[in-house]
Amino acid sequence: MYQTSPPEQQVQFYNIWAEKYEKEIATVKYRAPRFAAEALALVYPKERDNALVLDVACGTGMVAEQLQILGFKNFHGIDGSEAMLKVADSKSLYQSLKKCLIVPDKPLPVSSDTYDLVIVVGALSSGLLSPDVLPELLRVTKPGAYLCLTAKKDGSNYMQQLLASMEELENKGLWTKVVEQQIDHWQIVLLKPELGSGYTAGLVTIYRKTNQ
Ligand SMILES: C[S@@+](CC[C@H](N)C(=O)[O-])C[C@H]1O[C@@H](n2cnc3c(N)ncnc32)[C@H](O)[C@@H]1O
Numbered sequence: 001m002y003q004t005s006p007p008e009q010q011v012q013f014y015n016i017w018a019e020k021y022e023k024e025i026a027t028v029k030y031r032a033p034r035f036a037a038e039a040l041a042l043v044y045p046k047e048r049d050n051a052l053v054l055d056v057a058c059g060t061g062m063v064a065e066q067l068q069i070l071g072f073k074n075f076h077g078i079d080g081s082e083a084m085l086k087v088a089d090s091k092s093l094y095q096s097l098k099k100c101l102i103v104p105d106k107p108l109p110v111s112s113d114t115y116d117l118v119i120v121v122g123a124l125s126s127g128l129l130s131p132d133v134l135p136e137l138l139r140v141t142k143p144g145a146y147l148c149l150t151a152k153k154d155g156s157n158y159m160q161q162l163l164a165s166m167e168e169l170e171n172k173g174l175w176t177k178v179v180e181q182q183i184d185h186w187q188i189v190l191l192k193p194e195l196g197s198g199y200t201a202g203l204v205t206i207y208r209k210t211n212q
Contacts, residue, residue, distance in 0.1 A: 124151045134166065152186050
């Protein structure tokens, strides 16, 4: 199992950051929600207005903002930070927003086989969600429906662990990879003080849950 910081601690950090989050991440050119939407635009079927989307670790709602441009209209969001959810709620894009800590082996507060698209942007990351949450994301996805997951390279072995967990689920026949797109200029990260800042790479993956 991949070890992450205590989730309560992470969420507390986002509670404090929520009001300034969007302004500050713009300064590091955080565009992950847009990258995810651009990848989905190419492969997700055109009938989108009836699709039910679960935005996992939805934060302030930047993902729903991008997906509505593609024609999606029905959004449920879950996140552990009350303050981030409050900002998301102010955008009036989500029909349901639930506060919940997402940790391995704890069921998400949603029914099985429910969503046409499950999306996680910016939270499958070292110190945030463990790759061990993937089976639970699959559980709530409808058979034949899509999951869109992003991750950034951060110098830890998180990405490796995540890719290994994804491959394991594919080898078990639980989902099939539709897209794996590496993006070199994912966002700016602070390197060592003497090196300044530079872009790190990131990844958008899209899977389809198998019909079983
Ligand atoms: C970098 S933000 C991404 C938010 C949004 N998806 C976006 O792209 O702007 C990470 C989000 O994950 C949430 N989060 C981190 N760890 C969590 C956990 N264990 N359970 C629930 N939410 C968590 C934080 O509260 C925060 O809103």
